[in-house]
Amino acid sequence: MEKTRLSINDKIKLAFMHAGLILAVIIVLFPVYWVIAASFKQGGSLFSQNLFPSIKELTLENYRKLFFETKFFLWMKNTLIICFFSSALAMFVTVTAGYAFSRMKFVGRKWGLMTMIIMQMFPAAMAMVAIYKLLLYLSNMTGGLVGLNTISGMVLVYAGGGIPFNTWIIKGYLDGLPKELEESAYIDGATQTQTFVKIILPLLMPILAVVTIFNFIGPYADFLFPSIVMTGEDKFTLAVGMRAFISGAFSTNWTQFAAASIIGAIPILVVFFSLQKFMVEGLTKGALKG
Amino acid sequence: MIGKKERFLPYLYIAPAVVLMIFLTLLPNIYSLYIAFTNYSLYHFQHYDFVGLRNFVKVFSGSELQEFMSVFAWTMVWALASVFGMVLIGLLLAFPLNNRYLKGKDFYRTMFVIPWAIPAFITVLMWQGILNSDLGAVNVLLMGLYKIPIFHGLFGMLDGMTVFFYNIFHGMHIDFIANLLNGFHNFLAGFNGKIPWLDNGNWARVSVLIVNIWLGFPFMMSIIIGALQAIPSELYEAASVDGATPTTQFFAITVPLLRSAMLPVIISSFAFNFNQFGSIYLLTAGGPTVMGRTAGQTDILVTYSYKLAFNMFRFGLACAYAVFIFIIIASLSSVNFKLTGAFDD
Numbered sequence: 001m002e003k004t005r006l007s008i009n010d011k012i013k014l015a016f017m018h019a020g021l022i023l024a025v026i027i028v029l030f031p032v033y034w035v036i037a038a039s040f041k042q043g044g045s046l047f048s049q050n051l052f053p054s055i056k057e058l059t060l061e062n063y064r065k066l067f068f069e070t071k072f073f074l075w076m077k078n079t080l081i082i083c084f085f086s087s088a089l090a091m092f093v094t095v096t097a098g099y100a101f102s103r104m105k106f107v108g109r110k111w112g113l114m115t116m117i118i119m120q121m122f123p124a125a126m127a128m129v130a131i132y133k134l135l136l137y138l139s140n141m142t143g144g145l146v147g148l149n150t151i152s153g154m155v156l157v158y159a160g161g162g163i164p165f166n167t168w169i170i171k172g173y174l175d176g177l178p179k180e181l182e183e184s185a186y187i188d189g190a191t192q193t194q195t196f197v198k199i200i201l202p203l204l205m206p207i208l209a210v211v212t213i214f215n216f217i218g219p220y221a222d223f224l225f226p227s228i229v230m231t232g233e234d235k236f237t238l239a240v241g242m243r244a245f246i247s248g249a250f251s252t253n254w255t256q257f258a259a260a261s262i263i264g265a266i267p268i269l270v271v272f273f274s275l276q277k278f279m280v281e282g283l284t285k286g287a288l289k290g
Numbered sequence: 291m292i293g294k295k296e297r298f299l300p301y302l303y304i305a306p307a308v309v310l311m312i313f314l315t316l317l318p319n320i321y322s323l324y325i326a327f328t329n330y331s332l333y334h335f336q337h338y339d340f341v342g343l344r345n346f347v348k349v350f351s352g353s354e355l356q357e358f359m360s361v362f363a364w365t366m367v368w369a370l371a372s373v374f375g376m377v378l379i380g381l382l383l384a385f386p387l388n389n390r391y392l393k394g395k396d397f398y399r400t401m402f403v404i405p406w407a408i409p410a411f412i413t414v415l416m417w418q419g420i421l422n423s424d425l426g427a428v429n430v431l432l433m434g435l436y437k438i439p440i441f442h443g444l445f446g447m448l449d450g451m452t453v454f455f456y457n458i459f460h461g462m463h464i465d466f467i468a469n470l471l472n473g474f475h476n477f478l479a480g481f482n483g484k485i486p487w488l489d490n491g492n493w494a495r496v497s498v499l500i501v502n503i504w505l506g507f508p509f510m511m512s513i514i515i516g517a518l519q520a521i522p523s524e525l526y527e528a529a530s531v532d533g534a535t536p537t538t539q540f541f542a543i544t545v546p547l548l549r550s551a552m553l554p555v556i557i558s559s560f561a562f563n564f565n566q567f568g569s570i571y572l573l574t575a576g577g578p579t580v581m582g583r584t585a586g587q588t589d590i591l592v593t594y595s596y597k598l599a600f601n602m603f604r605f606g607l608a609c610a611y612a613v614f615i616f617i618i619i620a621s622l623s624s625v626n627f628k629l630t631g632a633f634d635d
Contacts, residue, residue: 006391017386018394024383025401028504032404034427035416093306100303112304119311121623122319123565125592126612129325129605130318160314163307192299221409224567228600239411243572250419261416265408272407273400
């Protein structure tokens with residue numbers, strides 16, 4: 001960076017900027033601080049929380065209770081299983097589709113791409129009643145194996161919902177890669193499938209990682225669908241479970257809820273900050289495409 | 291020559307995605323559309339019939355019309371105010387953070403992005419505790435501040451001014467403003483530092499907006515910083531050579547370029563907030579409720595449709611609302627596709 005001597009005026013301006021930004025940071029992060037403080041507080045209630053608790057008052061009791069006396073881990077486990085399988089399934093089916101749409105010529109290609117864009121316009125609210133009915137029907141048909149109140153039902157809902165977006169992202173990424181590598185493979189006599197497995201897949205790894213993460217975070221934070229599908233307490237996801245845990249019980253469960261918030265946020269925070277750059281780019285593109 | 295095998299290969303590659311999409315996205319949406327034309331509800335759960343446009347007629351007539359009008363009006367206000375707030379705060383933070391002499395940019399950015407990085411259901415539930423009228427952090431702080439004489443005095447002065455203006459407007463028979471001031475006076479007179487954040491209809495609307503803007507500004511800020519950095523510095527250099535002042539540069543370069551970059555984001559953010567289920571449902575569940583009405587005072591179309599379906603089991607009517615939501619979202623998306631050229635493959 002070039003060295004420029006700043007005038008007094010500029011220095012005062014910068015000082016004001018810092019002051020404003022620090023104030024903004026305090027205001028923005030106050031709720032987060034408050035919850036962190038609550039998670040180490042003695043007793044359960046929302047009542048009489050000090051702004052600055054002394055070290056002596058702090059305790060890990062809330063975390064201990066959360067782990068041993070609530071269903072938090074069960075809900076966390078349900079959520080993680082749903083997220084893992086739905087993102088894996090979505091990935092598995094969209095990587096080949098993205099490849100086909102980017103590199104192959106076939107009748108209906110343009111029409112297919114258009115359909116996917118239109119599919120993205122359907123709000124979740126539109127499908128929710130039908131999905132509920134569909135899963136109800138599936139439960140009756142499979143004797144409760146797939147459908148309402150099952151993890152597999154939830155996985156299907158999310159895997160299906162993510163397909164258009166994933167396919168577009170993967171196709172877009174492939175469009176940006178040069179074709180020379182594959183062409184030389186064809187010259188060496190490789191078939192299209194061999195080229196896909198040996199050459200394209202390794203090239204796609206970065207975008208696959210990003211898409212998988214998106215598909216992981218989405219279901220993790222969703223409340224709408226699990227609140228419809230997962231009705232039994234043992235099948236709750238974290239979002240549904242934590243809401244049930246705190247609803248109308250602020251006075252008794254607040255500090256344990258705070259501990260649950262911290263533990264529940266950590267996996268996503270870690271992922272988010274390690275992939276922040278891609279998140280911003282990916283979501284911008286996603287936002288642009290609706 | 292393309293062999294038979296090669297001709298089928300593309301379809302083999304897209305088949306799994308297409309099959310899943312047909313069964314899990316396309317058919318459910320078509321089915322929902324169909325349910326909107328049936329009397330599917332708690333009373334017609336096993337056997338329901340096609341009833342034509344009856345659900346749509348119901349939405350636009352009788353007592354349901356009143357529900358629809360108030361929910362729809364609030365949905366528009368909600369989405370507009372959310373986007374406006376997010377963009378405003380995003381701009382206020384992005385400009386200093388784009389200043390090249392400012393140190394510690396990365397630190398500030400990381401801090402401001404935190405509300406975005408925590409799963410939204412956690413933060414919204416968190417806010418529910420923080421805005422609790424009796425014991426929540428905000429009211430505890432406000433009640434503490436209120437006890438400090440200076441603030442107490444300020445509130446007294448504010449109340450005095452309100453009464454003063456009330457008398458003027460009352461004298462001039464401008465009832466609308468007079469009533470508003472009267473309400474404000476009543477609020478101040480009974481004020482003890484406690485604000486009924488989630489218990490009073492208007493305050494609940496303010497609360498859901500605050501929380502939603504808090505959730506959404508980091509995204510806007512990141513986009514605006516990106517857009518500002520994408521403006522080539524040569525433009526500014528050329529402008530300075532031509533003798534343009536910083537103010538002129540701001541209005542001739544920054545504003546128009548930022549506007550064209552932001553327009554699609556603003557439209558899709560409006561569509562997103564129009565459908566923002568979580569911020570409202572997890573904070574107020576659409577409440578507080580009003581006597582004799584089905585929709586609560588913070589219910590937007592999505593939460594109302596959800597409640598119609600899964601609390602009242604009026605699936606047909608809920609789907610009619612969902613179709614209405616879809617039409618609005620689809621129109622917004624098509625405008626956006628035109629703007630960004632997403633269809634030009």
